[in-house]
Amino acid sequence: MPKTDALMSAKALRYFLQLTDTMNYTQAAQILGITQPALTQQIKKLEKAIGAPLFGQVGKKLYLTEAGKAMQIAAVKLLDTITAVVNNVQEFTQPDNGAVNIGVMDGIEPFMLYDFMEQFSEKYPNITIKITYVDRNTILQAVDQNSIDLAIMYLPEDKKHHLPLLPHQYKYEPIYTDQLMVLTHMPDVKPLETYPISQFLNQRWVTFPDHYYLSGVMDHLLGRKHQLTTKVQWPAVSQLLAAAMKDKSDTFISESSYLLHRDEIKGMVPVYIKRSRPLEMACVYRKGKAEIPRIGNLLKEWQIFLDNQALSSRLEETESISNTE
Known part of the structure; x- marks a missing residue:
């Protein structure tokens, strides 16, 4: 020896x-x-x-x-x-012990996880789900370095150009096709109609920080010649809404966030913006992650959760409930 x-x-x-x-x-x-x-x-x-x-x-x-x-x-x-x-x-x-680290791209509200985690925890009480928010520029790096197991994120519009390794190293499961929405105090606009962003350039704004994904989407719509008059920036949707309603400023959030917070929004009209592209929200993970039993079980239970009721239906229920109140 x-x-x-x-x-x-x-x-x-x-x-x-x-x-x-x-x-x-x-x-x-x-x-x-x-x-x-x-x-x-x-x-x-x-x-x-x-x-x-x-x-x-x-x-x-x-x-x-x-x-x-x-x-x-x-x-x-x-x-x-x-x-x-x-x-x-x-x-x-071990399939029923340990932790699963889920990273959520900044600006996304993980509405899809609220009900799912409750159901999953009942079946796997010894698995801990840890949620962290990750910058849009580093979220895939975090997946690659195993600091997070799964990423809830918006996919780039041109996946082949921006994520050339996505089909080879990663798998992604669609979650929800989202959209950018503007909440405005402008008079004479109709709810849920579509308007050019130029119509709102003279408004005061409360926005997400510049490095947030939705801020990048808005910058793309504005182009190089225009910018918003931003009074203050907040990192969370609830903060944006509270500040915008109090100061009578305009703001922008995702459609999913609007449906989640619809009951709270007072005095602002929700509208869509011309040329705003769909936002593909997805769960992204390295292909080998599914071989880890606890993560494989979580992904399996996630699919069962979606099969029982699509996430779009859950948000539509939220909207219909708001309409009846």
Whole structure:
């Protein structure tokens, strides 16, 4: 057996650390459930492997040598690493334990996850779903680097140009075809009609931060010659709406956000904008992620969730409820 095998043996490291705790062979052997000679043999193997004594003795008392002190620090680190690896492997192989990290592109409200997570958690109570918001410029990088397992995002309009590796390295499942909407205080506009963005250039605006995806969509519609008079920027839809209603400023949000917050919106008229392209909301993940049992189960349950009722129908129900109130 190579010397490194003796050093890397988790059993030998645990025996060594137990002895450093008690500094007594008899007590350590009893705690470990082995004989004292067996413990002594393991310690001698470690000492032979590193070429130095780990323990010294004065009378009946043991003490750690300098080599023993260094070995104690190393053994703690090695066992922590081994434990972490085992936990990661168990999470990879066990379908009903661990965590799933979902990244949501900034500006998207994950309405589709609210009901789903409640249903999923009932079936898999030991799987934790962690939601984080990710910048539009780094969300695919986060997927690639495994800091998130799944991304809820808007796909670029020209996927072949902007995401050349998407068909090869990633899979994506459509969620909802969204649209940009403007909420305006302008008089004489009709709800849910379509208008050119030039009609609203003289309005005061409350908007998302510049780096948000919907801000980029609006910039594209405005072109290089025009820009909005922005009074303040807010990172969340609820903040945008509150500020816009209070200050009588215009704002823009997604159609899905409008349907979710329709009951809260007072004094603003929702309209569509000419030349505004559909926004493809999708769940994006690396192809290998589905092989991880807990993520594979989540994707399977997600499909069942969609089959029971399409997300567009859920939002339409939200709209119809608002209309009856």
